Every structure is written in C-alpha cells, then in structure tokens.
Amino acid sequence: MTDPNTESPDLRHTSNFLRDLIAEDLRTRKFGDAVIQTRFPPEPNGYLHIGHAKAIFLDFGLADEFLGKTNLRFDDTNPEKEEQEYVDSIQKDVRWLGFEWERLCYASDYFPQLYVWALQLIKNGKAYVDDLTADEIRQHRGTLTEPGKDSPFRNRSVEENLDLFERMKAGEFPDGSRVLRAKIDMASPNLNLRDPVMYRILHATHHRTGDQWCIYPMYDFAHGQSDSIENVTHSMCTLEFADHQPLYKWYIEQLGIFPSQQIEFDRLNLTYTLLSKRKLLQLVEEKRVNAWDDPRMPTLSGLRRRGFTPEAIRAFCASIGATRTNGVTDIEMLEHFQRDDLNRRAQRAMAVLRPLKLVIDNYPEGQEEFVEVANNPEDPAAGTRQVPFSREVYIDQDDFRELPPPKYYRLSPGKEVRLRNAYFITAQSVQKSADGSLTEVHCTYDPASRGGNSPDGRKVKSTMHWVSAPHAISAEIRLYDKLFSKPDPYDVEEGQDVLSNLNPNSLEVLSDAKLEPSLAEAELGDHFQFERVGYFCLDPDSSETKKIFNRTLPLKDTWAKIEKKSGT
Ligand code: ATP
Ligand code: MG
Numbered sequence: 001m002t003d004p005n006t007e008s009p010d011l012r013h014t015s016n017f018l019r020d021l022i023a024e025d026l027r028t029r030k031f032g033d034a035v036i037q038t039r040f041p042p043e044p045n046g047y048l049h050i051g052h053a054k055a056i057f058l059d060f061g062l063a064d065e066f067l068g069k070t071n072l073r074f075d076d077t078n079p080e081k082e083e084q085e086y087v088d089s090i091q092k093d094v095r096w097l098g099f100e101w102e103r104l105c106y107a108s109d110y111f112p113q114l115y116v117w118a119l120q121l122i123k124n125g126k127a128y129v130d131d132l133t134a135d136e137i138r139q140h141r142g143t144l145t146e147p148g149k150d151s152p153f154r155n156r157s158v159e160e161n162l163d164l165f166e167r168m169k170a171g172e173f174p175d176g177s178r179v180l181r182a183k184i185d186m187a188s189p190n191l192n193l194r195d196p197v198m199y200r201i202l203h204a205t206h207h208r209t210g211d212q213w214c215i216y217p218m219y220d221f222a223h224g225q226s227d228s229i230e231n232v233t234h235s236m237c238t239l240e241f242a243d244h245q246p247l248y249k250w251y252i253e254q255l256g257i258f259p260s261q262q263i264e265f266d267r268l269n270l271t272y273t274l275l276s277k278r279k280l281l282q283l284v285e286e287k288r289v290n291a292w293d294d295p296r297m298p299t300l301s302g303l304r305r306r307g308f309t310p311e312a313i314r315a316f317c318a319s320i321g322a323t324r325t326n327g328v329t330d331i332e333m334l335e336h337f338q339r340d341d342l343n344r345r346a347q348r349a350m351a352v353l354r355p356l357k358l359v360i361d362n363y364p365e366g367q368e369e370f371v372e373v374a375n376n377p378e379d380p381a382a383g384t385r386q387v388p389f390s391r392e393v394y395i396d397q398d399d400f401r402e403l404p405p406p407k408y409y410r411l412s413p414g415k416e417v418r419l420r421n422a423y424f425i426t427a428q429s430v431q432k433s434a435d436g437s438l439t440e441v442h443c444t445y446d447p448a449s450r451g452g453n454s455p456d457g458r459k460v461k462s463t464m465h466w467v468s469a470p471h472a473i474s475a476e477i478r479l480y481d482k483l484f485s486k487p488d489p490y491d492v493e494e495g496q497d498v499l500s501n502l503n504p505n506s507l508e509v510l511s512d513a514k515l516e517p518s519l520a521e522a523e524l525g526d527h528f529q530f531e532r533v534g535y536f537c538l539d540p541d542s543s544e545t546k547k548i549f550n551r552t553l554p555l556k557d558t559w560a561k562i563e564k565k566s567g568t
Pocket of ligand 1: 051055237266269
C-alpha cells in the first residue's frame, strides 16, 4: 500500500535542465569546495501563489538533492509596497509546502554593504549621480533600434559624485530629484546595460529599517550582490530576467565578489488563473474575493483553505519540471495530482448537498440500526465506521425524477435502487406541497437486502448515497468553480481589464446540506470524500454550532481523460 505521506520517489528524478547543469558544475568543480547554495527570494508585497511553489520546489528541492543549502531571502527593496503581514505569510507558506530554510535573510540587511559597494563603483569611475528626471532618463535611453544618448551629468568627477551620493543618503534632496547610475554603455544593444539606475531617493518608511535610509537600491543592484554575499552558487529565476543577466554579471565582475550565477527557467502559467501578486492584490482590494486566502485564489493560503495538500502540489511541481521556454499548463493537471492524493488519503463520508426526504413506509417506526462502512476503500488500515440508518433518510434531489427522462437509472416511481451499504428500495409515491413542489418520496425496502446486497441475484442499475434524517447534521457547503471564465484571463476586449473575465458563478453556497453524524467531529486539516460528490474540507469560518465545508474538487477527473487521449 502506498503511504500517502510519501510521494513516489521516481517523481524527483524527472529530468530537468537545472539538475543537469548543477551536476555538471559539481563535476567541473566550478565553485571549488563550495556547497551548492540556492535561495528563494520573494518580494514581501503579497501572498505566495502556485507559481512561487514551482520556484520553491526548484530552489529547495534541487539544493536538497545535491546536499546543498537554501536561504529564504526577502527581496525587500521597495519600502512602499512591502509589509510584515506578507513576510509572515510567506514563511508560513514555505513551511507548509514542506521546506525549511538554512538561513532567513533580508536584502535590507545588506543595505550598508551595498552602499559601500556603490561608493567603490563611484571611486572606480563606474557610477555617477544623474540629475535628469525619470522621464528624461527614459527619453535618453533610446530604443531597440536606436542607441541611447549620454546624460549631460555622465562625466561628473569622482569627487563630485561622491559628494552628491553622500548627500543623497543624508536626505538633502527630494524624492526623484537624483539617481545613482552605473556607467556602462549607452549604445549597448541590451537596454539593461544603458547606464541602469542603481539607487533612487525615496523618503519612505521601510518595514524593517524604518527611516534609516532614504535611498534604496534597485532590484538589479541588490539581487546579484545579495546572492554573492550569501555565496549563492545557482541563482534560479524566471525567464523575464534573462536580459538582466549581463548586468548581474557586470556588477559582480566590477566588484570582484563571489561569482554567483543566474539561471533562468520558465514561469508557471496556468489556464483560468492569474499568477501575479499585483493582480491578486487588486482582487483582494476591490473585494472581488474575500481575502488572500479565499479558496478560489491561486495563492498557497487559498489552496490550503480549499483543501489542497502540500504533497499534491509537490508532485505537480515535480512533474512539470523546468524548461527554457514559457508555456501554459492546464489547471486540470494540478487538479489531477490533487485528486490522486486525496483519493488515497481522504476519509469517505456521506453527505447530501440538496436534500430530498425519503420515507420508507414498511420500515418500523422508531427503529434505528447501524451499517458498517469502510472509511477508505483505498486504504484498509483506515478501518470502518458505523453509520445510522432509519425510516426517514435524505437523498439528493438529483437522484429522483418523478418523470424520468430516457436512460435515467436513478430513483423514479416503481424503480428499485440500492441505498449504499444499506438496502434495496423501490419508490412508490410522492408528496407535494400546495405549490406543487416535491416534499417527500415514499418507498418500500427489501429487508433481505441488508448491507446493500442482492438477496436473489436481481440487479439494480443505481447505487445512491443517503443520510439518516433524524441523525443528520446540517451544514453549509461552499462549492467553488474557476475564478476566471476564460482559459487565458488576459484575453480581453480592447479597453477592458482582466477582471472583466471573472466568472460570476465561481462560488455557490448551499445552506442546508445534510451530513452523516460522524462529520460533526471534522477538524480543520481533515480531508473527506463525500461519496459520489467530491472532495471536501472544513472551512475555518465554521463554529461550534455551524459547520461549513469547502469543496476542494468535484470527483470527475478531466485531466485523466485529456492525458489518455494525448497518450502522455
Ligand atoms: P509576481 O509577478 O507574482 O509578483 P514575482 O516574480 O514578482 O511574481 P517574487 O516575489 O519576486 O515574485 O518572486 C520570487 C521568486 O518566485 C522569483 O524567483 C520568481 O522568479 C519566482 N516566481 C514568481 N512567479 C513565478 C511563476 N509564475 N512561476 C515560477 N516562478 C515564479
Ligand atoms: Mg517581483
């Protein structure tokens, strides 16, 4: 039997070019005796999403495989957008995914060192203070086909640059009035090398350094140097940074510091999903979702609340690997790994989401009995439980038709079906309210079919789940669907925002579901398969008196079909 807590070992050995590259660097002793060191460098400006899970899996997973180490480093150089709330949530989510960092680092811890290195570049004639405005700098930069123009401040003396930079740091100048730029090549075909900005003036309070600094390093000047300080051997990032790599190298070479190397891999894109903290923040701020951990969000906290598991997310990440070209992955593939995991671990239970009362006329009034049910047919070790049965049970409204359409094999007047693990029953009559809506179905049962077994070899075409009415607990059920209605949420009419593609039916609330009594003991973090319905978990909004369950996924696995068709 498979232990649901360990993923199959071969998943970790799917080939990926990053693994090959690290192995080669070890073979050639590119970094001498240094151990493999990686880092996961989130900016604390939002909650982590499933795209980050891929980066985390690669950063931590590969280091681990080569007996290396991984730091969690907050790339906190943008004081205006960063918050402690995000710092805390990121640590929680990385641990939840199953990874532990060697060291917890902050780019802001390196501000003093970065400042010293900036002075060093100025002294070497490799950096200058520029008084042009941001707009003017943009205009001077040129285009892909035209070279840029030198700033009139490009040839300031070292003394003047040192003086101005120190006064920038001392707070003498207003925001945006000056920047420090690297002096590289205004005609470079790579726009990132046309004298990139290293420091800007920003009188903002930083979540860690407070008001100590009013100049802040740009991403490009902070990232590689932070890697170097931490002896990072393999700095893995997504492909959009490929054009920044020459600049990453230039700073390290000019400063003569530890030669960290940047390697780019493909960003995860998922159908029907937005993976951008900025856009996800917009959903939260505009109250299109309830919070960062709304179960419809692709954030790790949202997925967790929805009932996704770290094991399934890791298995998904292992299977997608890493490549050098961006693509789009079907959301169904992630769901497939989640179903696979839950099928193994989820405890089975019976729950009727849209109840219809069934009265068994020939079952003695006041009698109750217990039927024995397997907790998880996939895992005999999960044992069995006793489920109460009585004269009145609930079935799902979808499981009865007074006038059955062709090929409808579930319950209808005169038809016999099986109540799972209980008895064969035959519908006899219906009761309706004054307005004509169905209130009760009356039926008879065959006492000889106890346990749901045919007494004489006669067959029924349908087996239905049920919940004993007097024993049932009521609950709220939240059914989730895709948050966006198009496979590519960015596919919008001109002038429209992506949010115009939000699926208006992404949440359906059923307020009076009937659940078997064992679910009264459900706890946060438990996973259930409501038989014939889907996978569910308890929502933290639940109280002592009111249970709320989230649907993680319905049972149907469309990905398995896609996979079969394409033969992969
Ligand atoms: P976002 O646009 O969502 O803010 P980001 O790249 O700005 O993403 P960071 O916090 O800077 O987010 O990212 C930390 C790490 O996670 C980086 O190495 C980044 O490349 C990686 N990462 C972010 N999004 C994805 C994704 N969709 N797929 C793979 N890796 C990602
Ligand atoms: Mg970013």
